[in-house]
Amino acid sequence: MRVKTAIVTGATSGIGEASARALVGAGWQVIATGRRAERLDALAAALGERLHPAVFDVRDEAAVAAALDALPERFRGIDLLVNNAGLALGTGPAQHADLAQWKTMIDTNVTALVAITHRLLPGLIARKGAIINLASIAGSYPYPGGNVYGGTKAFVQQLSLMLRTDLHGTGVRVSTIDPGMVETEFTLVRTGGDRDASDTLYAGAEPMTAADIAATVLWIATLPPHLNVNRLELMPVSQSFAGFQVARHG
């Protein structure tokens, strides 16, 4: 049987790295991407020839094109695109936010995701492949400080549904995974490297792990071809919903 090939963006850390490990463990070939070459090299050393490291910034369209054009022959037929690379920057209210951070989130979580999807769509259609997009509960539920991060993830959720509609009849599957709190480097990145803030957020919360989400990625990827998970929302049991707020006079 033909070995299937996945590309996982943002595989140097967290959910992407765990997904690459899970897919290779299940017999897939994986193109693992990210900016940190040394981490991809370590992953390739750990996982062997089924993993191809491709170092690029997802926002750099020319670098993405060059890396995809340079793929070894056996990695060229991509069956699964896992759009995972992404980030949040900042935790404060919109009125105090840094516009440059907002643009970085939009460039990474939206524009880069759209560009790589656009580039890979013809091949995915030819192979009746699949797309798994990592969105977030932040795309569905507002919370203080979520502002543009949540906006980018709402875009990803709706794009996934719109892609399903346009890809009607092609056999291509499109899924969104919406995780809540997962302990990764996400909060370290969001807070500009504040280890205490990251540790405090996760302490005692029993958050989900990257491996939990990777298992879901693998489950969706290996469902029979007539099944499509449109959208899957996951949270740790310790996380739930807060209420509305009311600003009162006086």
Ligand code: NDP
């Ligand atoms: P991590 O910070 O651990 O991993 C993020 C990954 O994205 C890294 O591999 C990083 O690679 C990559 N990345 C970020 N920016 C770029 C860029 N410009 N070019 C290339 N790669 C980039 O976070 P998570 O694993 O938690 O996040 C993965 C996805 O899951 C994100 O889309 C996030 O929004 C989403 N998510 C996370 C949740 C959580 O609670 N952790 C919950 C819901 C969704 P490198 O820095 O090497 O380039």
Ligand code: 8X3
């Ligand atoms: C990451 C989860 O709740 O920090 O998308 O936005 S949250």
